[in-house]
Structure formats: C-alpha cells, structure tokens
Amino acid sequence: MSKWERFELQEFLTANPKMRLTYYDDFSITIEGEYNINAQMEGFHSIHECYSLKIEFPEGYPKTIPVVIETKSVIPRDLDHHTYVDGPFCLGSDLKIKGILSESPNVSDFAGKILDPFLYSISYKIKYHMFPNGDLAHGEAGLIDDYERIFNVKGKLSVLGVLRALSKRKRVANKLPCPCACGKRIGVCDFRFSLPKWRELDKRRWFKKYLANAFVPIEVTKRKRRRA
Ligand SMILES: [Zn+2]
Numbered sequence: 001m002s003k004w005e006r007f008e009l010q011e012f013l014t015a016n017p018k019m020r021l022t023y024y025d026d027f028s029i030t031i032e033g034e035y036n037i038n039a040q041m042e043g044f045h046s047i048h049e050c051y052s053l054k055i056e057f058p059e060g061y062p063k064t065i066p067v068v069i070e071t072k073s074v075i076p077r078d079l080d081h082h083t084y085v086d087g088p089f090c091l092g093s094d095l096k097i098k099g100i101l102s103e104s105p106n107v108s109d110f111a112g113k114i115l116d117p118f119l120y121s122i123s124y125k126i127k128y129h130m131f132p133n134g135d136l137a138h139g140e141a142g143l144i145d146d147y148e149r150i151f152n153v154k155g156k157l158s159v160l161g162v163l164r165a166l167s168k169r170k171r172v173a174n175k176l177p178c179p180c181a182c183g184k185r186i187g188v189c190d191f192r193f194s195l196p197k198w199r200e201l202d203k204r205r206w207f208k209k210y211l212a213n214a215f216v217p218i219e220v221t222k223r224k225r226r227r228a
Contacts, residue, residue, distance in 0.1 A: 004029055004107075007062075012107040019053075027059040032071075035111075039120040044132040047123045051075070055115075062101035063202055065094060066110060079138045081122055090138070091118050093146040094210060098201045140215055152194070153179050160211065166198055167207035 003026065012031075013019060019033035035053045040046035051074065056067045069087040077083045082090040091097060091114055100113050124132045137145050147159040161179030165186055168176070173195070174187030182189050 002026055003061075004057075008106045008108060012111065015108065016111075022054075023056075028061070029057045031055045031057075031107075035115075035119075037116055037119045037123065039116055041120065041132045044124065045128065047120050047127070049119065049123045051119065057107070057110075062105035062110075063098065063206075065091070065097050065101070068115060075122055075126065081125065082118070082138055082142075083122075089118060089122075090142075091115070093143050093150070094214070095198065095201060096146055096150055099150070099198075102201055143214065151179070151198075154181065156215075160215070162195075162198075163207055163211045165195060167204050167211055169204065170195075170199075 004024070009021075009029065013021070016033070016035060019031050019035060021029060022032045023030035032054045033052070034050050036048075036050050038046070038048050052071045054069045054071050058064045058067065068089045068091065070083075070089070075081050075083055075089075077085050077087060084090060097114055101110065104110075104113060121131050121133060124130070144156050144159055147162070148154060151159060151162045153159060153162060158179040158181065161177065165173040165176055165179065174185060174192065176186050178184050178186045178189040178191050180189060180191040182191070186192050186195075
C-alpha cells in the first residue's frame with residue numbers, strides 16, 4: 001500500500017470532485033483544481049467560497065508541511081492576508097502544523113484541520129474586513145504569538161530558548177536556563193516534561209535549521225526566496 005493510499009488520498013479526491021492529481025509519485029503529490037469551502041465559526045457568518053488551489057504534498061510529508069497556492073490571486077498576496085508575495089499561504093507556525101499532522105496525517109485532515117480554518121479566516125477578512133478570531137499578528141510577531149501559546153511561555157527569548165533546547169541533546173539541553181522563567185536550569189524544572197512531545201515531531205537538526213531560518217525579518221526572507 002502506498003503512503004498516499006494510507007493517507008486516504010482517494011477519499012479526498014472523491015469528496016472534492018473538482019480537484020485532480022497533477023503529479024504523483026511514491027514520495028510527493030500535487031493536487032489542483034476548484035476547492036470549495038463551507039464553514040462557519042460559532043457566533044460568526046458562514047462562508048461559502050470556491051478557490052482555485054494547487055496543493056503540494058512534498059517528500060517527507062507529514063513531517064514536511066504541504067504548500068498551498070491560490071492560483072487566481074483572488075486572495076491578496078500580502079502579510080495582511082497571511083500569504084507570501086510569491087504565492088504560498090502562511091498556514092501557521094511549522095510546529096503547530098507538524099503537531100496536527102503527526103496526529104492526523106490524512107489528506108482530508110490536512111484540509112479540514114489546517115486549510116479550511118485558514119481559508120475561512122481569510123475569506124471572512126476579505127468579505128467583512130475583519131478576522132473572525134481577532135486580528136492575527138503576522139510575520140515574526142505571529143510566529144512568536146503562536147509559539148508562546150503552544151509552548152506555554154512568555155516572550156521571544158523564551159520561545160527561542162525552547163527551540164534551542166529542542167535543537168540539542170537532552171543531556172546538553174538540561175544545562176540551559178529554563179525558558180519558563182523559573183530561574184533554574186531546564187534539568188531541574190518540571191518544564192522539561194513538556195519537551196519530549198515536541199522532540200517527537202522532528203530531529204534535532206530540523207530544530208537547529210528552523211531556529212536559524214524562521215526568525216529572520218520577512219524582507220530578508222523574500223530576497224532569499226527570489227535568489228533561490
Ligand atoms: Zn522552569
């Protein structure tokens with residue numbers, strides 16, 4: 001059974017008849033076509049929209065995060081709409097998405113748990129000029145907000161402290177100052193018990209690379225992307 005059968009690709013295509021496979025191999029797939037979103041958040045208007053999407057499930061999925069591009073540029077490609085100038089949606093922090101995908105790697109789960117909430121918020125913003133869940137911070141501030149929430153720490157330094165700990169062997173990480181601001185070392189604070197579940201999401205070298213690249217200012221990121 002191929003990885004994509006296991007991740008219930010066929011079920012997704014059946015449920016979304018206007019989307020089709022435009023690339024397929026054992027490692028990666030691309031799905032393109034009209035994608036319907038029908039969603040409502042309690043206390044807010046419902047959204048019924050159709051977007052032309054190109055969704056790439058890359059090699060390494062579900063550890064590597066899918067890239068989604070809205071091909072007709074109906075959604076403005078700017079930070080206010082959480083969309084990079086060269087097209088891809090900014091679906092949320094990598095670790096949040098990796099966490100969801102590690103528990104629910106099916107193609108439909110990616111759509112339902114990550115893509116639909118994103119498209120709902122962005123469609124809402126375009127139609128009603130506000131986000132239903134409050135104006136999300138974007139760029140680096142958005143990332144830090146996200147990580148403060150999921151790591152349960154306060155401030156950029158603490159967020160970076162957690163990522164740094166995750167990029168090192170447990171024995172080495174235990175000697176670092178604890179990101180929970182207790183003033184102790186990680187090794188003697190209960191905070192250390194919250195780290196294994198993040199360690200499970202990827203290898204130390206992924207965290208190291210992520211730490212080096214994720215927090216550069218967005219202008220630098222764009223320039224780097226263009227040059228690449
Ligand atoms: Zn602590």
